[in-house]
Amino acid sequence: MKHLSIIVPAGNAILDTIVGTHGLFKMANARQKQIGKAQEDIFDIDLVGISNEVVYNKGLFQVSPTKTIADIKKTDLIVVSGISGNIERELKNNAPFVDWIKRQRVENDAEIASLCKSAFIVAETGLLNGKNCATHWTVHDLFKQKYPQVNLIPEKIISEDNGIYSSGGAYSFLNLILYLIEKYYGRETAIWCSKVSEVDYDRSNQNQFTIFSGQKDHSDESIKEAQIFIEAHFEEKLSVEALANRFAISRRNFIRRFKKATLNTPLEYIQRVKVEAAKKSMESSTLNINQIMYTVGYNDEKAFRNIFKKYTGLSPIEYRRKYNREMAFS
Structure with missing residues (x-):
């Protein structure tokens, strides 16, 4: 035994x-x-x-x-x-x-x-x-x-x-x-x-x-400002190059500092903020998947579906069917 x-x-x-x-x-x-x-x-x-x-x-x-x-x-x-x-x-x-x-x-x-x-x-x-x-x-x-x-x-x-x-x-x-x-x-x-x-x-x-909440328990103020900017402008097309220029940091240094402070690369952070916004919309709104995709700054349906599944483990349709209140009880 x-x-x-x-x-x-x-x-x-x-x-x-x-x-x-x-x-x-x-x-x-x-x-x-x-x-x-x-x-x-x-x-x-x-x-x-x-x-x-x-x-x-x-x-x-x-x-x-x-x-x-x-x-x-x-x-x-x-x-x-x-x-x-x-x-x-x-x-x-x-x-x-x-x-x-x-x-x-x-x-x-x-x-x-x-x-x-x-x-x-x-x-x-x-x-x-x-x-x-x-x-x-x-x-x-x-x-x-x-x-x-x-x-x-x-x-x-x-x-x-x-x-x-x-x-x-x-x-x-x-x-x-x-x-x-x-x-x-x-x-x-x-x-x-x-x-x-x-x-x-x-x-x-x-x-x-998972509910994504960006790691801000760090002392790099420039990166913290970049995080706040991303979260406030997630519906826009954001690039790492533009963010680095906005905060007057070289692209390479920006990526290094961002990863050190947040444990995500800038691109991962952008994607996760957009996916989190899409999840919330799918849970509570009556917008269709394409409308939600556009509101969080994506135009390519395949790219959106792949990124969404990468961070949630479900396709957008599967996630909405599972967590949207009206669909769950219909």
Whole structure:
């Protein structure tokens, strides 16, 4: 029998990632025995904390870990439940997990899965350096700044790299847990769990949920002015050359400074601002796709469709059908 450690973070945690992970693995254990593919549970499951009792939401919720990290000498799979709130504060709250996770990986070859923003805890171990990782889209910029040696894959809901797994934001953790269930229990059981839990199976992209908000937490005032200008004139035809001239910066230096400050090239920033404006229009207006395309400064239908899909994972028609209020309820 393998051993599963579901981490119960100290401080602020996303309780659903603890309860949901525990529930799905228990369900998979029961299903394997029910269909005769196992005589005993595939995983012995423990909720693992720093202490024996963890209180959340000012005492509103309480979780009692079945074991502490001091109790667990060897584990096969570690699922790090989601954290919330101030990242730096939560990293301090959960610092004792870092060495324990690293030791389990190095000494016991444990596999590790981070859910949502708990990718920060795993990144603190150094085990993600040079590897791919996913996390919640709201902290992509912070993650890239804090861990430049990690290859963040912003569009992915699930990332796997040599036994280290990670999920995108919020309830996409369920997709990662089903992915792990497929690996350890087989696809038949994973699909059964997805149907019983009514979780969409094989979802892999989180771009459609992203709300782009340009990174302005930097000290380059000229670039900040350029960002504001782009956001105010997204409906116009904007070029990198014209923007560089407008702010009296050489084209090469403008691109370098823009990328350093915003983590996007100027062209990427222009495209993302235009796509975000198009998304908002598709969600709330009755304009057709071509009309929306023109209002955000595109004239080429194919180019608009390709750029839109690049940043959302959906075609304009698919996005509108899914998120426009009138179409969703028609």
